[in-house]
Amino acid sequence: TRNHVTQTATKSYPSPATKSYPLPATKRQAQFGLLFDIDGVIVRGRKILPHAVETFQKLIDTNGKFRVPTVFVTNAGNTMRHKKAQQLTDWLGVEITEQQVVMSHSPLRMFRQFHEKHCLISGQGPIVDIAKGLGFTKVTTVDQLRNCFPTLDAVDHKRRNHVPCAFERYFPRIGAVVLFGEPVRWETSLQLILDVLMSNGLPCESLPTAPYPHLPLLACNMDLQWMAEACMPRLCDRLCVCHL
Structure with missing residues (x-):
């Protein structure tokens, strides 16, 4: 009888440690x-x-x-x-x-085939830190490029420099272009990116014909328009390059 009671109690009231x-x-x-x-x-x-x-x-x-x-x-x-x-x-x-x-640039972590290439990067904000955080090891900004090739940026007459740089021919050829977002001076970015694409990565060389296919161009955001706090959409200027 004692065993029966014990077995019944065990069956009816299982330990909390074992019951689900x-x-x-x-x-x-x-x-x-x-x-x-x-x-x-x-x-x-x-x-x-x-x-x-x-x-x-x-x-x-x-x-x-x-x-x-x-x-x-x-x-x-x-x-x-x-x-x-x-x-x-x-x-x-x-x-x-x-x-x-x-972020729009987060998928670039998977583009490892470009991480060791010399890349021209365009946008605003800490784009060098962003690029390196994604895995890119050799990057040049548009501002750095215009300093190396001062005669290319000719839209703003106040900062035009007609004196060529003596180190142009030593500039390492660019292997790809990365667009992180809209730049502040879109006309400078647009012109220099075109120069890079038309010269196959070395803007001091004038090729007889435009290279085809041209260098890889990675655009993080392909939206044509954005709005923010405005009452009407804004034209996204980086698309001028993306749709060429």
Whole structure:
């Protein structure tokens, strides 16, 4: 009888360490995730859209962690991922990590065949740091290129330099062009990028015919227009090169 009672008790009241209890709904592993665009969805320019903060408070638990996997994507390419994550954190009042942010240039990590090439890079912001963070080892900015070839940038008469550089012929040939985003002086970038493409990477050489196919040109963002806080769309000038 004692053995029967013991066996019954063991069967009816198993140890908490061995019994499988169903997890609360908030603790179960999510079978889906959320992917948010940033510009026009969370903010316009630097103005956060109404109800965005309130909405994201509903997506986190009592510890401030997201209830389901959440990722943020953006066409922006003029900043580092950790900077964008910090900006989102400040906007939303929710901790966003670098691993949750996908920039327009993030896929370039997979373009390893270009990482060892000498690349001309165009855009604004810390584009050298961005390029090196993605794996590119040999980069030249448009401003650095115009200093090496001073006669090429002739639009702004106030900064034209008619004296050629003695080291032009020692300049290492460019193997690819990377467009991170819209430059500040688009006319300079457009002209010098064209010079690089038409000369097959060495702007001090004038070829009898345009090379075809031309050097690889990697454009991180192919959007034709953007809007931000304006009432009408803005023309995205980097597309002048992308659509040649």
